[in-house]
Amino acid sequence: MADTSDAHRLVAPALVGRDHELSRAVDAVTAAPALVVVAGEAGIGKTRLTGELxxxxxxxxxxxxxxxxxxLREPFPLGPVIEAVRGLGDRLGELDLSPVAGALRPFLPELAHLLPPPAEPLGDRAAExxxxxxxxxxxxxxxxxxxLVLEDLHWAEDQTGDFVGYLLAESLAGLTVVVTYRPESVDPRIRAxxxxxxxxxxLTEVSLAPLDTAEVGALAAAILGVDTVSDEFAxxxxEHTSGLPFAVEELVALLRQRGTLVQRRGGWARRALDELDVPTRIRDSVLERVARLGPPAGHVAAAAAVLQVPVPLSLLVATAPLERAEALLAVGEALESGVLTEHGAAVGFRHPLAAQAVYEDLSSPRxxxxxxxAATALAAAAPAPPGQLAHHLRHAGRLDEWVDAAExxxxxxxxxxxDAEAVRLLEDVLRQAPATPERRGRLAAMLGEAAVEAGRAQEAAELLSAVLDEDLPAPLRAELRFRLGGLLHDAGTDLQRAHQLFADAVDDLAHRPDLQAWAMIVLGLPMAGGADPAEHRAWLHRAVGVVQQIPDPAFQVFLLGKIAMVQLPTGDPSWRATADRVLERTGGEPRHRREINAYWSIGTQATYxxxxxxxxRLLTAGLAATAGGDRAEPRMERSLRSGQVLLRYCQGSWDGLAEDAAVLMDELAGNPRARIDGEAAAxxxxxxxxxxxxxxxxxxAVIELADELSGFDLLPIPVAALLRLAVARGEADAVLARADRLLAAAEPKGVLAPTVRALPAVAEVLVAAGDVPGADRAVRSFAARLDGLDVPLAPAAVAHAEGFVRLGAGDLSGAADRFAAAAAHYAPLRAPYEAAQAGELAATARLMSSPSSPSSPDSADAGPALLAALAAYRELGAEWDAGRATAIARRHGLSVPARHRGGRRGYGSELSPREREVAELAAKGRSNKEIAAELYLSVNTVARHITTAMRKLGVRSRAAIAHQL
Incomplete structure (x- = not known):
């Protein structure tokens, strides 16, 4: 893969991942006479590094x-040297040259008039x-x-190599020679x-290695002109480029050009990348290098392309249509040319794009x-890798064997x-392979389970529906109904059908107590179906009994988490005992994916x-578990992060929250149920x-999504915010129906614990619309239903709502008391935003009650209380509320303190304190991982801060940051 074609086409505006190498090379320039050797494979970034140098x-x-x-097939003698000297142009005439320079006239005919007269011929080729x-x-x-920069000396002819050695031997005092080459292809004289x-x-030798995942992400972000890309996209x-910068640039450029990347909230999301074309420049470069191989080595390259991934040498030799001895020699040629490379004990192409380029160039019979x-060779392996075997059997047309291997x-x-690989395999088989209805049913049930975990519910639901129409045994039909119901529920589509599928399946699932209990729990959800709360509770009670029959302890924990998830929003005090059983059985540290899921289920509902x-505690422990161990849990990791984003909003931990939410939303594109918590927080x-x-x-938008998903437990958080905004804009009448719908949907279902969050905003809207009696009735009715329930926010939220009712009735003193009580209740619940709002309202009511007596006891207390609320808003970064509180304070003659410049603010083109802290560590040569560990940040956040700092400082590499700080 050439990094020489169109050398000035620099897609990325910043050099990424080469700070140490560039710093060493720059230092060598000042240490002349010097030789700088920049070595690395094709596409590694040699040209880009020398450009910065x-x-x-x-x-x-x-x-x-x-x-x-x-x-070139026959390179020009001294071609790069002539090109370099020709770059002097007319300045050549300004140099003090000796007569010997006249010998260059034949090499530089366009500049001959600037050179001394030609010397007499010597008549000897060596002397000339x-x-x-x-x-x-x-x-x-x-x-x-x-x-003097001489690039790509792996293509140099003999005279160029001889001249470089001759030039270096002269040891010119002010000269630094920079040479670049590919080690696998360069002449030994250059290497020496x-x-x-x-x-x-x-001497400074710089060997360029591929970029790691974080560096690839930073390079992609620089190309796209954003602060960061998602970890998934990086x-x-x-994975597709093996960290080669040229391949990254070409691939990102192609994806952007073809609209495969869509921008959202300043970030970039992946869309439909499974069918990927190889960028033209990569394809042409790879095929050109393969064409230079001899026929046997070409056969080996074709075999490696069909095998796709690096494989043991024995498998590559067995796949190539050659005798063993000839195949071994051909592999050696392919390795020496750099077309193939060794990956430990395996052999293959450098990156998947190269393999794909060669594969697409092969004829169908070949x-x-x-x-x-390949299939025959793999089948003989012990043990045969089933995924690879299934792939080759399918493309060899051996379909019956393919179904067995794919399963x-x-x-x-x-x-x-x-899970994504399992979904891909099963979808292919169900669409393409012959199988009996019973086997198709078994495969479809497996697909349903994997698709939920992979976040591919919508795609798989169609296939399961089709198989469900076939002639299946009752137990298998019940399991398939259960899986299809789960897919529809997870996708948030046709929830009534999902509810009916669970109901139809439950009696025929006696052979699977795990699924039977799970179906009962879903039927016990007060958010699903049209049954009354008593019927939901009956299903849940039945589920508790069936859970005891499940032999798998991890699955028991999983279902206990679901039970607690149902109990929490209803305020059922028994949720604590259920949650305690989960914590006791896991020792507070979940390990299995089912246990992690239980922590997520309880943790998110505890947030609501x-x-x-x-x-x-639960979300943090669950997230820590997804990062440890031998198996990654990407779906649970993202769901837990989404839950944490919402929890951080509720707890007032807003530093960096908007950025983290935006990155998360990009990663969860197409998965509304996992994304909705983060969407609400943002x-x-x-x-x-x-x-x-x-x-x-x-x-x-998020309220509409929650309605579609029947997310009554989350709904109060964004609804409360929308109602507050409507009141501030004088549009209370326009949202009265929304407030009524929230109570009408939540109260009959018994989802009271989360809904109490919105009670103050509902009361405020009713009062603002002039319906004070209606507000009073709503608050009293709701408060009466809370008696005996475990609803921690109830005392604070009810007092908060009562304050609006009294305010509407003209009882300023009573309103101030209720608002103050609410603030006191919110504080220990880690709800600082609501506490500040209630404190502001209490202080404002007191100031309004004694406008002519600022020295009265109430007014004297109110001033500091209002300023305390303002300080809390500023600490949170709640600019909207801070602006309102500032206006109220000034209206009542209070002196508002100047903003503390060390707090949160917009920094414009200046570095924020955190950006400067990260930039200073980067300037000292620390890696992103080291900075992240020292500052307790994620690697992604560090990369974002560095990219932003480089943009603000106007530099193109990390190494240059130090000169601007």
Whole structure:
């Protein structure tokens, strides 16, 4: 893969992941005479690094002369040297040249008039060449302090290599020579240049390695002009490019050009990347290199392309249509040329794009033959890797064998938490392979389970529906109904049908107590179906009994988490005993994916219901579990992060929250049920930050999504924010129906613990609309239903709502008392935003009750209380509320303290304190991982801060940050 074509086409505006290498090379420029060797495989970024190096040299006042070798069948003698000297142009005439420089006239005919007269012919080829060498040395020496860059010397002919050795032997005082090459292809004489350096010449060898995942993400963000991309997208790019910068640039450019990337909230999300074309420049470069191989090595390259991934040498040799001895020699040629590379004990292409380029160039019969050979060789392996075997059997046309292998591969993938791979295998078989209805039913049930875990519910539901119409045994039909119901529920589509599927399945699931109990729990959800709360409770009671029959302890924990999840929003005090059983059985540290799911289920519902401390404990423990162990749990990790984003909003931990929510939403595109918590937090945060129009649109969207998903437990949080915004805009009448619908939906279902969050906003809207009696009735009715329930926010929220009712009735003193009581109740519940709102309202009511007596006891207490609320808003970053509180304070003659500049604010083109802290550590050479560990940040957040700091400082590399701080 050439990094020489269109050398000035630099897609990324910043150099990423090469700070240490660039710093060493820049230092060598000032240590002339010097040789800098930049070595690395094709596409690794040699040209980009030398570009940054020469820019630094030019800034330091050194002349830069650059030339490159080209991939030609018969390269021009001294081609890169001639190109470099030709770069002097008319300045050549300004140099003090000796007569020997006249020997260069044949090489530089367009500049001949600037050179001394030609010398007499010597009549000897070797002597003529020596004089030409002297002439080039004379020009370079006369140019003064110079950096001579000779790129791609792996394509150099003999004379260029000889000249570089001759030039270095001269040891010119002000000269730094920079050479680049691919180690696997370079002539040994070039590789030996460092060994022949004269004393006093500094040697700097720079070997470029592929970028890691974080660096690939930073490079992609720089190309796209955003602060960061999601970890998922960075991992995807790294997997497909193996960290080669050229491949990353080409792939991102292609994805953006073809609309495969869609921008959202300043970030970039992946969409439909499974069918990926190879970028043209990568394909052409790979095929050009393969074409240079001899026929046997070409057969080996074709076999490696069909195998796709690096494989043991024995498998590659068995797949290639060659005799063993010939195949081994051919593999050696492919390795020596750099077309293939060794990955530990395996052999394959450097990155998947290269393999795909060669594969797409093969004819169909040749592919079929090689897939058949690969399948036969893999089947003989012990044990045969089922995923690879299934792939080759399918493409070899051996369909019956394919179904067996694909089923085994899907089972293995699911066991290893590779849910997306299991879904892919099963979908392919159900669409393409012959099988009996019973086997199709079994495969479809497996697909239903994997698709939920992989977040692919909508795609799989269609297939399950089709199989359900076939002739199936009753137990298998029941399991398939259960799985389809789960898919529809997870996707948030056709929830009434999902509820009916669970109801139809439950009696025929006696052979699967785990699924039977799970179905009963779903039927016990007060958010699903049209049954009354008593029927939901009956289903839940039945489920508790069936759970005891399940032999798998991890699955018992999983279902106990679901039971507690149902109990929490209803305020049923027994949820605590259920949650305690989960904590006791897991020792407070979940390990299995089912146990992690239980922590997420309870933690998110604890957030909705106001049990913030417990929610923090459970979500944190669950997230820690997804990061440890041998198996990643990406779906649960993202769901837990989404829950944490909402919890951080509720707890007032807003530093960096908007950015983290935006990244998370990109990662969860297409998964509404997992995304909705983060969407709600982001929408509410936009209101608090004062972006009212954006907040209105976002709140409306997330409320509609919650309605679609029957998410009555989450709904009160964004509804309360929307009602507050409507009152502030004088539009209370327009949202009365929304307030009525919230109570009408929540109260009959018994979802009272979360709904109490919205009670103050409902009362405020009713009062603002002039219906004070209606507000009083609503608050009294709701409060009466809370008696005996475990609803931690109830005392605070009811007092808060009662304060609005009394305010509407003109009882300012009573309103102030109720608001103050609410603030006192909110504080220990880790609800600082609500506490500040209630404190502001209490202080305002007291100030209004004694407008002419600012020295009265109530007014004297009210002033400091209002300023305390203002300080709390500023600490949170709630600019909308801070602006309102500031206006009230000034209206009542209070002196408002100047904003503390060390707190949160917009920093414009200046670095924020956190950005500066990260930038200073980066300037000291710390890696992103080291910075993240030192500052207790995520690697993604560190990458975002560094990218932002580079943009604000106007630099293009991390190494340059130090010069601007």
């Amino acid at each position: 020469t820019a630094a040299a030019a800034r330091a006042g050194r002349r830069v002369l650059a030339g490159r070798c080209h991939s 060449r020596h004089r030409a060498f002297r002439g080039f040395v004379d020009v370079i020496a006369a140019a003064g302090p110079t950096v 240049l460092p060994a022949g350096l004269p004393p006093g010449t500094t 991992s995807y790019l790294h 592919r079929l033959l090689l897939h058949d050979r 085994r591969a899907a089972e293995q993938a699911f066991e290893l938490s590779n 219901a106001g049990h913030h401390a417990l929610a923090d 929408a509410c945060l936009a209101l608090a930050r004062g972006d009212l129009d954006a907040a209105s649109a976002a709140l409306t």
